[in-house]
Amino acid sequence: KSFSNSLCYLQCGNMFGNMLANPSGIPAFKFQSRHNSIDWRRFSAIDVERVARELDVTTLQENIASVTFCNLDSEKCPHCQQPIDPVLLKVLKMAQLTIEYLLHSQEYLSASLALQEEQVQACLEELTQTKQQLDKQAEELKGVKEESRRRKKMIATQQLLLQAGTNNYHKCQLCDKAFMNYSYLQAHVEPITHGSCKKQVEQMEDEIQKLKMKLKETHTLLETEREAETQQKIRQREEEGRRESERWKEEERTKFQKEVDGLRQLFLTEFKDIASKNSALEGVSEMESFYLTWVLPSSPEASGAAGPKPGGVQSGHPTG
Incomplete structure (x- = not known):
């Protein structure tokens, strides 16, 4: 002890x-x-x-x-x-x-x-929040189960309708429901202004209005894009025309320059030919002048040709 x-x-x-x-x-x-x-x-x-x-x-x-x-x-x-x-x-x-x-x-x-x-109080608060989350998840799970059960029933009904044939049931044109009898379809369609189909019709009308607005916006956007594309094409054509004009001017300028160079070359050739001919003519004239001035007067033939010599003798012929 x-x-x-x-x-x-x-x-x-x-x-x-x-x-x-x-x-x-x-x-x-x-x-x-x-x-x-x-x-x-x-x-x-x-x-x-x-x-x-x-x-x-x-x-x-x-x-x-x-x-x-x-x-x-x-x-x-x-x-x-x-x-x-x-x-x-x-x-x-x-x-x-x-x-x-x-x-x-x-x-x-x-x-x-x-x-x-304090820790116990915090744990209790956390436990309360966890319970609330569990309750919320349980409610969500319950809703999911109900939705699953409803969808299973819908699938089973659709399978029965498919097995019965396409001509044996009547489908509502305003919703996804189908009926085995035409009277049931009529009873379903009659309260359309107050039933669930009315909501679908309103939703369809809203969707149609939205689609119209989107179509209008798309049309406006396409018009704007088309106009912008047209302006772009016009600017491209103007730019191409300007470039073509510049190219044509450049070609004409080059062609004209070539022609001017050819004419200049031709004129230069002609000038050279004329100058050479003038030089040749001047040389012949100088030789002729030299001959007439210096060679011809000193030769006997030139003297006889100039006049009768004393004693009655002419140039080239003896006196008789």
Whole structure:
């Protein structure tokens, strides 16, 4: 039994040691110094047996600070005025330290309890939200199941209609429903102004209006694009005409330049021929002048031809 008690005390000590190491927001534990003197008169008036018998916790709370933080080192026995027994003093100091540590443990446990309550409250709120989500998903699942059941029934009906043949049922022209009898179809079509088909007709009319608007917008867009394309083609044609005109002008300019160069070359050739002919004629004229001036007068034939010589002899013929 003593071994079990010791083991229990060791486990409690380990728990308190963990609280000391991890105070969870409470300041680190430290033993306080003791300077207060004990009030012997007040303690002599307390009936300890009554407190234990009646569980007078109020008296304990009122005197716990005085007991825990009083200084007993200088206290003496009021009867014999002798110092307190050192062993008894150690026991009292250990009791004070134990009470102080238990007060710290109480504060730690209170803070931990408050923290755990906050965590429990957060978990409860999260659990409530999870339940709400589960309920919502259950409702959605129920709706999906109903829709699946309805679609299965519709598929089964369509399969029966297909098996019966296309001429054995009457299909509504305003919705997707089909009827085995024409009277059922008439009964379905008659309240069209107040039934579900009216909504489909209105939806179809809205769709038609939307399609008309889209068609009008598309037509306008096409007209704009066509006009832009026409303008683009006109600009391209003008640009091509301008380039063609520039090319024709360049060709004509080149052709004219070639003709001018040919005429210049022809004129230059003719000029050279004329110059060479003039040079030849000038050379002949100079030779003729030289001949007439210098060669002909000095020759005998030239002298005879010039006139009769003295003695009656003419040029070229002896006198008779």
